[in-house]
Amino acid sequence: AQTVTQSQPEMSVQEAETVTLSCTYDTSENNYYLFWYKQPPSRQMILVIRQEAYKQQNATENRFSVNFQKAAKSFSLKISDSQLGDTAMYFCAFMKGGGSQGNLIFGKGTKLSVKP
Amino acid sequence: SAVISQKPSRDICQRGTSLTIQCQVDSQVTMMFWYRQQPGQSLTLIATANQGSEATYESGFVIDKFPISRPNLTFSTLTVSNLSPEDSSIYLCSVEDPRTGVQHFGDGTRLSIL
Numbered sequence: 178a179q180t181v182t183q184s185q186p187e188m189s190v191q192e193a194e195t196v197t198l199s200c201t202y203d204t205s206e207n208n209y210y211l212f213w214y215k216q217p218p219s220r221q222m223i224l225v226i227r228q229e230a231y232k233q234q235n236a237t238e239n240r241f242s243v244n245f246q247k248a249a250k251s252f253s254l255k256i257s258d259s260q261l262g263d264t265a266m267y268f269c270a271f272m273k274g275g276g277s278q279g280n281l282i283f284g285k286g287t288k289l290s291v292k293p
Numbered sequence: 294s295a296v297i298s299q300k301p302s303r304d305i306c307q308r309g310t311s312l313t314i315q316c317q318v319d320s321q322v323t324m325m326f327w328y329r330q331q332p333g334q335s336l337t338l339i340a341t342a343n344q345g346s347e348a349t350y351e352s353g354f355v356i357d358k359f360p361i362s363r364p365n366l367t368f369s370t371l372t373v374s375n376l377s378p379e380d381s382s383i384y385l386c387s388v389e390d391p392r393t394g395v396q397h398f399g400d401g402t403r404l405s406i407l
Contacts, residue, residue: 210394220383222336222398229394268335272394280351281326281387281396283335 179204181271183284190259191292197244198254198287200269206230208274211245211252212281217265225267228252230274259291295320295388299399306376307407313372314402316386321366323389326396327359330383339384342369378406 190196213225269284296319328336340348348361387396
């Protein structure tokens, strides 16, 4: 069975600084996707970034980038130039590939606070 | 990405009653998913709802407690039956974009039980 571990329950960062959120996972699959979702207090789950396991290049989306280490089964999220609006719960998630598999496996989340 | 509307956004219910949550998508989708997020916890998949067939439930979730309907390709409902305080959670529906594997979520329903 797949598992996703986020070892940092809470983190804080000063506005405009850079922060890295950690995520490790365990799977025997070779084809899968990894995601970071953001959940602000409004509770909506918002996709931040997506990585396909077969791609060696790390995904980037504006200020958000990942460090995907497949051999180490590590998938960290780096937020550059942190903004107050980045304050939220961040969830790392895993999904098997090979067609519509559905089941997203989530980590327990990291609560990020961006301080002015 | 698909626009997902979920109703109600919140509700407070009495013990022993039931609540039906609706999820409407602005485009046809094959698979819809229902998740539960207990207070301070992560999301757990309840079931997968395909149009024209019975929902597939994850371990620990049963149809009698969480009946699901999927009458067409744009709509689904989740009912939480015989409510107890342990059912106080946020319930979220999601749909998968088959081109990318990304699941997009509705805004969630916050359910509290008196």
